[in-house]
Each structure stands twice: as structure tokens, then as C-alpha cells.
Amino acid sequence: MTTQPTRVMLVDDHTLVRRGVRLILEQEPDLEVVAEAGDGAEALALLRDPEVGPVDLVVLDIAMPRMTGLQAAREIARRQDPPRMLMLSMHDNEQYFFESLKAGASGYVLKSVADEDLVAACRAAMRGEAFVYPGAMSALVRDYLDRIRRGERVPGSVLTAREDEVLKLIAEGSSSKEIARALTISLKTVERHRANILAKLGMRDRTQLTRYAIRAGLIEP
Amino acid sequence: MRVAELPLYWKVCLINGAVFAAGTLVLALAPLSVSEQVLASEAAVLAVGLTLMVATNAALLRRSLAPVDRVARQMQQTGLVDSGTRLEPPSSEPGDRLVAAFNQMLDRVEAERSTSNAKALAAQEAERHRIAQELHDEVGQTLTVVLLGLKQLESRAPDELVPDLVAAKETARDALDEVRRVARRLRPGVLEDLGLHSALAALATDFSAAGRAQLTRTFGRGLPPLSNEAELVVYRVAQEALTNVARHAEAHHVDLSLTRLGDRVVLEVTDDGRGCAHLEPGSGVLGMRERAVLVGGELSISSRPGQGTRVRLAVPCEPGLPDVPDVPDVPDAGGSRR
Numbered sequence A: 001m002t003t004q005p006t007r008v009m010l011v012d013d014h015t016l017v018r019r020g021v022r023l024i025l026e027q028e029p030d031l032e033v034v035a036e037a038g039d040g041a042e043a044l045a046l047l048r049d050p051e052v053g054p055v056d057l058v059v060l061d062i063a064m065p066r067m068t069g070l071q072a073a074r075e076i077a078r079r080q081d082p083p084r085m086l087m088l089s090m091h092d093n094e095q096y097f098f099e100s101l102k103a104g105a106s107g108y109v110l111k112s113v114a115d116e117d118l119v120a121a122c123r124a125a126m127r128g129e130a131f132v133y134p135g136a137m138s139a140l141v142r143d144y145l146d147r148i149r150r151g152e153r154v155p156g157s158v159l160t161a162r163e164d165e166v167l168k169l170i171a172e173g174s175s176s177k178e179i180a181r182a183l184t185i186s187l188k189t190v191e192r193h194r195a196n197i198l199a200k201l202g203m204r205d206r207t208q209l210t211r212y213a214i215r216a217g218l219i220e221p
Numbered sequence B: 001m002r003v004a005e006l007p008l009y010w011k012v013c014l015i016n017g018a019v020f021a022a023g024t025l026v027l028a029l030a031p032l033s034v035s036e037q038v039l040a041s042e043a044a045v046l047a048v049g050l051t052l053m054v055a056t057n058a059a060l061l062r063r064s065l066a067p068v069d070r071v072a073r074q075m076q077q078t079g080l081v082d083s084g085t086r087l088e089p090p091s092s093e094p095g096d097r098l099v100a101a102f103n104q105m106l107d108r109v110e111a112e113r114s115t116s117n118a119k120a121l122a123a124q125e126a127e128r129h130r131i132a133q134e135l136h137d138e139v140g141q142t143l144t145v146v147l148l149g150l151k152q153l154e155s156r157a158p159d160e161l162v163p164d165l166v167a168a169k170e171t172a173r174d175a176l177d178e179v180r181r182v183a184r185r186l187r188p189g190v191l192e193d194l195g196l197h198s199a200l201a202a203l204a205t206d207f208s209a210a211g212r213a214q215l216t217r218t219f220g221r222g223l224p225p226l227s228n229e230a231e232l233v234v235y236r237v238a239q240e241a242l243t244n245v246a247r248h249a250e251a252h253h254v255d256l257s258l259t260r261l262g263d264r265v266v267l268e269v270t271d272d273g274r275g276c277a278h279l280e281p282g283s284g285v286l287g288m289r290e291r292a293v294l295v296g297g298e299l300s301i302s303s304r305p306g307q308g309t310r311v312r313l314a315v316p317c318e319p320g321l322p323d324v325p326d327v328p329d330v331p332d333a334g335g336s337r338r
């Protein structure tokens, strides 16, 4: 099977950040940066431009002058057959994450771990999965555990003993790296556990996640 | 104009005049004469007359002026610390007007003070806003560039350099985290970008994450819009109240609620902690009160030992006090374009 590389557009008002992100992504054979925009309006224009060609994935900075990343994401999501979207942000705050999902993005990457997470997030987005950044993951998991403690019935299938261990560590706010060290397993294995946990709790993609967060009262509908 | 309402000066003149007139009248009508060589008997009569006049004058003046002295003493004892206290007007006239004037002045001073406090708070928020923005947009972006650059170098560098590059990268990451934390403390970016609900939800999540107590939140649907200043005040009050719960209450459970009550929006933070008999306001509680005044809101704190504490803030929906300097313009992500 010959797979075309994913065609990526970068949107960030900071040229040097864009350059840094481009260099990271272009180290990967399955990712190709085909366009760059300095703000939301330019991104929308480029998406319409036939010379740019099809774009599979848009990586958007949240804080941009004129049109913020979230506004741009809403506009892009309104297009017919919209590309997948990832938000890139300084804010370690799950409210931005959920707002991004509502705006139509599949994931949210913190700039301070962009070097580690961005490539994985791009691939998850292209697989149709949500990329849940660690802070939001632990907020979700904590809420989930609280419900169990209060004796509420929660959706989801039974976790394995290992997944349970990982779940508890996530709730305590440990990063993937710390979890790998604590359980002496590889980072890849931790990532797989995370994905499995999300799937089993019914939070696999952005639609499921958003629905869960609204039901749990973590965000306003 | 009634005699009682005459200015003090004219009253004194009138009293003196009346006493002198009476003395003169007595002197003119009484069968008295004073010899060229004043006799002892005549001197005695004169002395008695004079004493009588002085005494009458003193008694009359005393009635008029004593209340003034009493009010002056009261004024000295009135501090500005306990705002809202006013002098009781005495029954007699000159003191009465003095008290009224003094109370009016207190009103003015307090109004001035609360406006200047409001201005200082607004200026402080604006300054924080600017610093946070600069941290985010300048320092944050630059550190991101450094982080990504180091990551990029790592994959191309000879093996012996990799550990050093990784260490440098981790330092850049820590610095970026630190900048983000500082910026977040300075300014609730989520409030401007996503609105009050999200901002309070984020506070609640932070509180739960610290694991000090269980938190339940109740946010009413369809709350009327508040002015930006009022939202910021609600946010800051909730923030301080939750900080106090974490620091002092030893609570198991906290309720955070935002509901509508008539034309007001009411924030309540209720804990089931140890409470306290006499709540000695520190800068936290004073700050909450001052901020509430800023938007025409009302803050009340009730606390009883062993029964927990409740902080309640009610703010009017219509934009409160005008003329509070606005924080610099920031693009909002709240979808207001729709």
C-alpha cells in the first residue's frame, strides 16, 4: 500500500515558531508541510486557493491577532469537506481543549511539549482519533474516578489491571514519561494504554469526548 | 428666617447686643446716677450690674456654642476606617448643622476613596494584563522556538552531544512552563477568551486537582450578560474565596454556584469547614469587598464555628459603575462575530 504523505498547513502569527514546527514535522516521512499562514484569514484564503492544492490537516495557533485560532477553526469547520484540525497553544487549561473540540478540532497540543506530542497528535488526528493533551486527560480521568467513588453508574467497559494503574497515575497528573518510568514500560506502551483507556471510557474521538464533557458538566453545552 | 437658623456669628452679635441693650436700658431708666468721684455704694451697684451682664451673656452664649464643642470632640473620635459610620445630629441648632456638614464631607471622602480604589484596581488589572500578554506573546513564543530548534538539532547531532542537548531542551521546557504559570496567575486568559462559565469551570478544576476538598458546581442556564468588569470581579472573588477555603477551612465539600436572582447574578462559595467566630478581614477579604464596590455589587460573608463559611456576591446585570478604565483590547474568541 502506497500512502501519500499527509498535507499539512501551519497557521501561526510567529514566523519563527512556524519554521520550528515545520522542521519538526518534515523530519517525518509521512508528513509534508504544503502551506503556511500568518493568521486565520490568510489560512482561509489559502484553503480556497487552487494553487495550494488539497490540505489534509491544519495546525492552528490559538492566540493570533485579528482572528483567533478558535474562530478560524469554526470557519474552517463550516467548509464543505473540511480538513482535520489541531490546535497548538500555550494554555494548559482543559477549557481551551474542550472549546477546541467544540470548534471542530481533533486535538490540542501544548507548545511546551510540542516537540514530543505534535507528531503523535498529527497521526492521531489523521486516524480520526482525538488527541487529548495530558492536562485534559487527567481532568477527565479525575472526574471519572470521582463518579465511581460517588457510586454513579459510568459508561465504559472494564479496564485491565495495567490500564487501571495507568489511569490512577494519569489522575495524579503524571506525564506519560513519568508513568513509563514508574511502571518500567516504554513510552509507546504508555501511549497505547492511554488510547485504549480513552476508547474504553467512550472518549475515543472528538464527538464522544465533547458529549462526555457536556454530560459530566465539565463544559457548557 | 427664624432666629434659630441664623448663622453663628449673627447669633453671637444678637445675644451680645440684647444683653448690652438691656444693661443700657436699666442704666437709663433706673433712678441712678454716678458722681464724679465714684462712691463706694455706686461702685458696688456698677459691679453688680456688670457681673449680671457678663453672667447673662455667658449663659446665653454657652447654650448656643456648647453643642459645637461637643461635635468637635465627636469629630476627632470618628475614624475613616469604619466607613459608613456617621455622627448622630444633636438636638440643638448650630451643632446640628455642623454635624450635617461633617457627615456630607464623610460621604464625599468615601465616594472619592472608593473611586480611587476602583481606579487603582483597574489600573492594576490593566498592567497585569499587559505583562501577561507580553510574557505569552514574546517570551513564550521565543522559548517555543528554542525548544523546537533544540529538538531539531538533537536528531542531527553526534551522539556525544545528545545528552547536553536534551538537558538544554528540558531547561527550555521548564522555562516555558514557568512563563505560562506566571502569565496565568497574572491574568485569567480563559475569562477573556472563553467567558465567565469556562473561567469558573477552570477554577473549579484547579481546585479539585489540588485535592483539598470535593467541589460541586452549579451554573444556572441562560444567565444575563455581565459587563467585562463585573465578570472579572466575579472571577476574582471566586478565586479568593476558593483560595481561602483551601487555606483555612479544612472542608470536605465546597459548593460553587452562579445563579440568577431577579436582575442580579449571584455567586456563592459555600464550604462545610471549620468556619470562624470572628472573621478578621485580611487583604483577601478586603480585596473582595473593594472589588464588589467597583461594580456596584454586594458582598457578604457568613461564618460560624464548626458550620462552615459562605461567601456571597451579588452583582447587577446592567453594567455597573461607568468610567472604570477598560483593559486593553484583546481579540475575543467567544464567537461574538456571529
Ligand SMILES: Nc1ncnc2c1ncn2[C@@H]1O[C@H](COP(=O)(O)OP(=O)(O)OP(=O)(O)O)[C@@H](O)[C@H]1O
Residues within 6 Å of the ligand: B244, B245, B247, B248, B249, B271, B273, B274, B275, B276, B279, B280, B281, B282, B283, B284, B285, B286, B308, B309
Ligand atoms: N472559608 C473559610 N473558613 C474559615 N476561615 C476563613 C475562611 N475564609 C476566611 N477565613 C478567615 O478569615 C481570615 C481573613 O481572610 P483573608 O482572605 O482576608 O486573609 P488571609 O487568607 O489570611 O490572607 P490573604 O490576604 O493572603 O488572603 C483568614 O485568616 C481566616 O482566619
Ligand SMILES: [Mg+2]
Residues within 6 Å of the ligand: B240, B243, B244, B282, B284, B285
Ligand atoms: Mg485569603
